[in-house]
Amino acid sequence: MHEIVSKLELAPKIKWFEVDAPEISEKSQPGQFIMVIVGERNERIPLNIAGIDRNKGTISFAFNEVGKTTKELGLLKKGDSLNVLGPLGNPSEIKKFGKVLCVGGGVMIAPMYLQAQAFREAGNDVTTVVGARTKKLLFFEDEMKEQSHKVYVATDDGSQGHQGLSFLKDVLQTEKFDRCVAMGPVAMLKSVCELTRPFAIPTIVTLTPIMVDGMGMCGCCRVTVDGKMKFGCVDGPEFNGHQVDFEELINRQKIFLPEERLSSLLWEKTG
Numbered sequence: 001m002h003e004i005v006s007k008l009e010l011a012p013k014i015k016w017f018e019v020d021a022p023e024i025s026e027k028s029q030p031g032q033f034i035m036v037i038v039g040e041r042n043e044r045i046p047l048n049i050a051g052i053d054r055n056k057g058t059i060s061f062a063f064n065e066v067g068k069t070t071k072e073l074g075l076l077k078k079g080d081s082l083n084v085l086g087p088l089g090n091p092s093e094i095k096k097f098g099k100v101l102c103v104g105g106g107v108m109i110a111p112m113y114l115q116a117q118a119f120r121e122a123g124n125d126v127t128t129v130v131g132a133r134t135k136k137l138l139f140f141e142d143e144m145k146e147q148s149h150k151v152y153v154a155t156d157d158g159s160q161g162h163q164g165l166s167f168l169k170d171v172l173q174t175e176k177f178d179r180c181v182a183m184g185p186v187a188m189l190k191s192v193c194e195l196t197r198p199f200a201i202p203t204i205v206t207l208t209p210i211m212v213d214g215m216g217m218c219g220c221c222r223v224t225v226d227g228k229m230k231f232g233c234v235d236g237p238e239f240n241g242h243q244v245d246f247e248e249l250i251n252r253q254k255i256f257l258p259e260e261r262l263s264s265l266l267w268e269k270t271g
């Protein structure tokens with residue numbers, strides 16, 4: 001079991017935990033994820049690593065309270081313990097590319113911060129887009145400024161910064177980027193890829209298919225990339241965004257929706 005050493009609320013229903021886990025922190029790299037289990041017998045849920053502090057022996061992650069397990073997780077307090085497995089998945093390719101565009105949406109702004117930091121430390125010129133549905137769900141804008149040469153803010157409803165991501169078309173027409181990395185909801189990843197494709201900017205996206213074991217055994221996280229079947233957990237979670245079958249991924253993410261809703265309702269009623 002791993003102790004929660006700090007807990008923050010980044011935005012409504014978006015929490016940040018720093019967890020004591022020296023053995024995981026030692027091996028973790030940006031782009032990887034962990035499996036979190038609340039209590040002894042619960043399901044495992046995958047969450048991206050958003051902070052690594054090898055001196056303190058901690059890792060951090062941020063999560064959105066969307067269903068039963070993430071709501072249960074959100075009830076834990078500093079000093080409580082939980083099970084964490086990892087690091088899992090492949091690390092991001094971090095090296096000097098030149099100009100890197102980092103797009104983080106929703107809760108995934110948190111792990112994108114770790115990547116932006118790593119790209120900056122590798123000598124890249126980093127431009128960041130911080131996006132959310134609405135103003136009150138934005139966070140880490142100031143932290144991103146520390147890691148980026150330029151930060152753009154975008155909200156779906158236009159309550160802060162640009163409305164939507166279409167402004168990026170003008171940015172891409174005036175500036176040349178050598179790489180784009182995107183983390184966020186699948187619909188956002190798809191839009192980013194449609195924007196970068198005409199400019200032939202290599203675009204790496206973090207996919208979040210539903211996972212069960214996170215270790216390549218169950219096949220639940222199947223995605224199609226370049227017409228081939230891949231497992232999100234062991235082949236990813238990062239893939240060439242221009243080759244991803246996003247429609248299939250969007251449909252597969254909805255497979256268990258009735259069960260997920262029921263599970264959340266039952267938990268809220270009975271605990």
Ligand SMILES: Cc1cc2nc3c(=O)[nH]c(=O)nc-3n(C[C@H](O)[C@H](O)[C@H](O)COP(=O)(O)OP(=O)(O)OC[C@H]3O[C@@H](n4cnc5c(N)ncnc54)[C@H](O)[C@@H]3O)c2cc1C
Binds near residue numbers: 068
């Ligand atoms: C590699 C990877 C990294 C991830 N990193 C993060 C992270 O850093 N922070 C974070 O908050 N979430 C992350 N997720 C998504 C997270 O695992 C799910 O939100 C979580 O499993 C939901 O569990 P639940 O029981 O609370 O909700 P459920 O009852 O399982 O689902 C509630 C709602 O959330 C949707 N949902 C469930 N799983 C996913 C998913 N994998 N992707 C998109 N929507 C989903 C369902 O369709 C449903 O609408 C990641 C997923 C993967 C595969």
Ligand code: FES
Binds near residue numbers: 214234
């Ligand atoms: S989650 Fe089971 S194979 Fe990827």
